[in-house]
Amino acid sequence: MPNATFFLISLVKCGVVLFVLLTLVAYIQLAERKIVGRMQSRVGPTRVGPFGLLQPAADAIKFILKEDITPDSAHKFLYLLSPALSATLSMLAITVIPIGGGTVRLFGQNTPMQITDINVGLLFILGVTSLGVYGIVLAGWSSNSKYSLLGSLRGASQMVSYELALGLALIGPIILAGSLSLRHIVEAQQHYWFIVPQFLAFLIYLTAAFAETNRIPFDLPEAEGELGAGYHTEYSAMKFALFFLAEYINMITVSCVATLVFLGGWHGPVFGPALLRAILPLVWFVLKVCFFLFLYIWVRGTLPRFRYDQLMAFGWKVLVPLALGNILVTSLIVGLLA
Amino acid sequence: MADVSSIPVAVSGVHVETKGKHLLLNMGPQHPSTHGVLRLVLEIDGEVVVNATPDIGYLHTGIEKSCESKYYQQVVTLTDRIDYLCPLTNNLCYVLAVEKLIGMEVPRRAQWIRVLLNELSRISSHLVWLGTHALDIGAMSVFLYCFREREEILKIYEYVSGQRMMTSYFRIGGVALEPPLGMLDRVRAFLKTFPDKIAEYETLLTHNPIWLGRTQNVGYLSAADCLAWGVTGPCLRAVGIPLDLRKTNPYSAYNEFDFDVPVRTEGDVYARYMVRIDEMKQSVRIVQQAVDGMPEGPFKASAEGIVLPDRDKMKSEMEALIYHFKIVTEGFKIPAGEAYQAIESPRGQMGYYIVSDGTSKPYRVHVRSASFGNLQALPRMVEGRLLADVVAIIGSIDIVLGEVDR
Structure with a gap:
């Protein structure tokens, strides 16, 4: 493939993904406010545009226009770096996520429906999301505020602990698929979804994913009841918006991974004329991801928050042993059947 | 970073006794969970509270x-x-x-x-x-x-x-x-x-x-x-x-x-x-x-002179009107x-x-x-x-x- 075309294709794909991602984040947030509103017998945003549909735009404008404050005693460089780090790393993880099995024709080339197809996609995602904790730690430390510091300490220990359970939960499906490539893992689910043989791993993954993205009931790093806003207490305007963005992109990432690894990705009944056949896999994929995103919102409307020590105990004493046991049983069965 | 243990504890004159070299955390009076304007000076070791000193008076109304x-x-x-x-x-x-x-x-x-x-x-x-x-x-x-x-x-x-x-x-x-x-x-x-x-x-x-x-x-x-x-x-x-x-x-x-x-x-x-x-x-x-x-x-x-009389009586009885006037103006x-x-x-x-x-x-x-x-x-x-x-x-x-x- 000539270099120029390759760059052009990558650029176009990045542009499309970025646009879709940012729009999605904006509207997930609107959906969250609407759905949680309904759950709490409120209506949510209704004033900006029809049914409040322009609310995300209004929010974005607000974030841009807000005064950008840097505390005097903050470590300026790290204070600036950490939101950028959070947002960048969260977006980086999206690059290896395939959204369909086929290819699209772009500038005379057939190219897969993902920014880049690497054969250790899953490992890459785990690695990049692990790095995301630096954004939180540095934000808390560089703000030079006690509440931020406590929030970032919590964030660091929580993410490191749950990263482990998250990774271990994914090993079962990896053993079944025999590959780390997300594309291969989805293709291995042609006949049955991995949620069936790996139901335990699915539950562990789901729980750890909630913790990984700092959502209720694991939103301790930003527990507003205790720490103000946790690690981003001192942030305002677009810097805060970047943290916000990172949190929602992370939600999308873990939902995509859950869909790809456990729910068969884009597999689903395909029927009808050629055009419909081409679109349906994408529809199934999006629907499955939306299901997970709805789950996030639903849980937020229902559950209280864990305490720090309970969270750690749950991670290390329940999730990690369960995940290890799951790996053992899975590998034994796979080994015996082989 | 500035010394984290330096905190303006004397802002409102509350006396805080520390039990060692711990972090002092000022919780409130502006805090989402102190139910109004309670100020707590917490001495914490990690996340464990060693000592708490409530400081009240931020909502004194007289x-x-x-x-x-x-x-x-x-x-x-x-x-x-x-x-x-x-x-x-x-x-x-x-x-x-x-x-x-x-x-x-x-x-x-x-x-x-x-x-x-x-x-x-x-x-x-x-x-x-x-x-x-x-x-x-x-x-x-x-x-x-x-x-x-x-x-x-x-x-x-x-x-x-x-x-x-x-x-x-x-x-x-x-x-x-x-x-x-x-x-x-x-x-x-x-x-x-x-x-x-x-x-x-x-x-x-x-x-x-x-x-x-x-x-x-x-x-x-x-x-x-x-x-x-x-x-x-x-x-x-x-x-x-x-x-x-x-x-x-x-x-x-x-x-x-x-x-x-x-x-x-x-x-x-x-x-x-x-x-x-x-x-x-x-x-x-x-x-x-x-x-x-x-x-x-x-x-x-x-109770004449203590409880206000009925409005009806005030329109027909002079005493009731007087009592009403007296109670309202003089107690x-x-x-x-x-x-x-x-x-x-x-x-x-x-x-x-x-x-x-x-x-x-x-x-x-x-x-x-x-x-x-x-x-x-x-x-x-x-x-x-x-x-x-x-x-x-x-x-x-x-x-x-x-x-x-x-």
Whole structure:
């Protein structure tokens, strides 16, 4: 493939993904406010545009226009770096996520429906999301505020602990698929979804994913009841918006991974004329991801928050042993059947 | 980075003793979970609280002092503002104290109306407590559900007294106005739906493992500590001491009502939660009885020169018009003496101590507020607990800073 075309294709794909991602984040947030509103017998945003549909735009404008404050005693460089780090790393993880099995024709080339197809996609995602904790730690430390510091300490220990359970939960499906490539893992689910043989791993993954993205009931790093806003207490305007963005992109990432690894990705009944056949896999994929995103919102409307020590105990004493046991049983069965 | 242990502890002159080289964390007065403007100086080791020093006074209103420059009947409006989550309870305690000072008998109907509204106050106060307590622990929906039901009670307040919050409805000798027609129907409508709503809160919380984990064995206070620190109300009943002034020293018409005093023995945050939930159910019982058996009769005592005369009489009798004019412009004199009246407020024992020097304005009004006593036990409860528990514990003692500072 000539270099120029390759760059052009990558650029176009990045542009499309970025646009879709940012729009999605904006509207997930609107959906969250609407759905949680309904759950709490409120209506949510209704004033900006029809049914409040322009609310995300209004929010974005607000974030841009807000005064950008840097505390005097903050470590300026790290204070600036950490939101950028959070947002960048969260977006980086999206690059290896395939959204369909086929290819699209772009500038005379057939190219897969993902920014880049690497054969250790899953490992890459785990690695990049692990790095995301630096954004939180540095934000808390560089703000030079006690509440931020406590929030970032919590964030660091929580993410490191749950990263482990998250990774271990994914090993079962990896053993079944025999590959780390997300594309291969989805293709291995042609006949049955991995949620069936790996139901335990699915539950562990789901729980750890909630913790990984700092959502209720694991939103301790930003527990507003205790720490103000946790690690981003001192942030305002677009810097805060970047943290916000990172949190929602992370939600999308873990939902995509859950869909790809456990729910068969884009597999689903395909029927009808050629055009419909081409679109349906994408529809199934999006629907499955939306299901997970709805789950996030639903849980937020229902559950209280864990305490720090309970969270750690749950991670290390329940999730990690369960995940290890799951790996053992899975590998034994796979080994015996082989 | 600056030295994290340097904190302006002397800002309001609170004396903080540290127990070693730990981080001092200034929690409040601007903090989402200190329920108003409580300031806590926490000495923490990691996330473990070594020592807590509450600092109060950020909501000092000078109400007790203001009372000395008001006529007796005018003080009622000030009492609303002391504990703004149950204004009617404050009204009641004050008017009872003055009535005790005068030695006045209040008609039975007025007493029943007072009980009815007072128990609605208890429910609405507990609803605010439950909502904010749950919100502090992260259960956001419960907060909005509670405020939804509280809204219904505020509507009843408004219907009855014309005001949603600062009701000032009780008067020395009775209540301000004849309750509007249909009040009882509104209360009945509320009673019909409310028990289901309590069940709804309980579905979300009572057996929720996360809720249990956050509240059980947290913020333990022994019975001896409670008595030593003057802790009253649901916090005291959560350690197994069934002290409820409505039962032990009945005032108004409480001895005519049939209700239980919920008691738990664990003494932790969960026990306080259960006591208050059960109290709401008991309050529903009391309100139901008040609605069903509301007696007929006058809504205020007929005491010339103290209680305002009926509007009808003012139009036909000269004396009534004169009394009305005199009371409004000059107040009424009360013989020198003193009286103390304590009642069971949603937060515990609320007491008004009134000294009269024979003029038409009180010489001294002192309020014994439940929140103040309960707050004193806070350092004991949070010591050795995690930071997140502090929030749960503050929520569980249900303080209102307006009442703490007065």
